[in-house]
Amino acid sequence: MKFIVSSTALSSHLQAVSRVINSKNSLPILDCFLFRLEDGTLSVTVSDSETTMDTTIEVNDSDVNGSFAIPAKTMLDALKELPEQPLSFQVNAETYEIEIQYMNGKYSLMGQNAEEYPRSAALGENSVVRVQMDAQVLLAGINRAIFATADDELRPVMNGVYFDITIDDITMVASDGHKLVRCKTLAAKGTERAAFILPKKPANMLKNLLPKESGSVTIEFDERNAIFTLENYRMVCRLIEGRYPNYNSVIPQNNPYRVTVDRAQLMGALRRVSIFSSQSSSLIKLRVQENQIVVSAQDIDFSTSAEETLICQYSGEAMSIGFKSTFLIDILNNISATEVVVELADPSRAGVIVPVEQAQNEDLLMLLMPMMLND
Known part of the structure; x- marks a missing residue:
């Protein structure tokens, strides 16, 4: 079995899918790429038994169809050192000896039987839901939400991005109990009401692949698995099972205090002032009063403190609220608007942060639970 393939094309595809491979695998064969040659097209599969990814690469001068597994780390490291050139693969179908010839040298290595590679999960025929989303819309939603996912062994449903699909829109939600992101897009919708939780x-993986994609992504899912089909990649993954909490019920409505502030200025002030906050709590205090916001922090143990005043648009009673600075910086970092509105009700209720100008066809809202102030 032989074929010729471009070294850089092969290397870029292998690097893109190799992130699926775990550092420790239950099955030794999962340390390999599965190569399958069929009618002049090479498909490469990787899996960690819960997530499987395929990609296809055009090859030249292929003779017979066939498949074999090849050690992933060796292959990646060897290709990294090669400049762009054709690679000629020759595989012994009985012994799985692999010889790769390049411009002035050759690599010899041992492959494995492809039959040992686990099959990817199939979707149930009757319960499959299918939606299509523009690749960049899906990327924007994942980018906005993923930082707010939890690492909670007791509540696994919080450890992923929740896709809430209706016939009007698709909302992507993530929350760890302290912060919450709700990113609704009107540029995609389903044909029925459905939902799933993507780990x-x-x-x-999608966050890394989607920037280079144009066109749309097809998402098919049932109760257990989802398949994402991109232009050159296909990913099958196990979903998180369980009911996602009612995220709308935790978002406070009718917040009387509305502060409009320059996002970059507020983030800069938070970064500077938070250096002086207590290391254990990272507590910063925001005091809003007529057209100004005072950001302050102190660490009583080390007798350090800092304070900075920013101009904002605000008219109303003076009010103070405490937040964990790292969480608030994360939230502001994941909004792209120039100005944000911070909506507050009282010091014990969550603050809602929204961009002054929403992106086209997008409705983005972020929420942060407050911390108790000592004074």
Whole structure:
């Protein structure tokens, strides 16, 4: 079995899918790429038994169809050192000896039987829901939400991005109990009411693949698994099972205090002032009063404190609220608007942060639970 393939094309595809591979695998064959040659097209599969990803690469001068597994780390490291050139693969179908010839040298390595590679999960025929989303719309939603997912063994449903699909829109939600992101897009919708929870690892895989994609992504899912079909990649992943909490019920409505502030200025002030906050709590205090916001922090143990005043648009009673600075910086970092509105009700209720100008066809809202102030 032989074929010729471009070294850089092969390397870029292998690097893109290799993130699926775990550092420790229950099955030794999962340390390999599965190569399958069929009618002049090479498909490469990787899996960690819960997430499986395929990609296809055009090859030249292929003779017979066939498949074999090849050690992933060796292959990646060897290709990294090669400049662009054709690679000629020759595989012994009986012994799985692999010889790769390049411009002035050759690699010899041992492959494995492809039959040992686990099959990817199939979807149930009757219960499949299908939606299509523009690749960049899906990327924007995942990018906005993924930082707010939890790492909670007791509540696994919080450890992924929740897709809430209706006939009007698709909303992507993530929350760890302290912060919450709700990113609704009107640029995609379903044909029926449906939902699924995408785990963090496959969400990160998509985050890495989607920037280079144009066109739309097809998402098919049932109660247990989802398939994402991109232009050159296909990912099958196990979903998180369980009921996602009612996220709308935790968002406070009718917040009387509305502060409009420059996002970059507020983030800069938070970064500077938070250096002086207590290391254990990272507590910063925001005091809003007529057209100004005072950001302050102190660490009583080390007798350090800092305070900075920013101009904002605000008319109303003076009010103070405490937040964890790292969480608030994370939230502001994941909004792209120039100005944000911070909506507050009282010091014990969550603050709602929204961009002054929403992106086209998008409705983005972020929420942060407050911390108790000592004074």
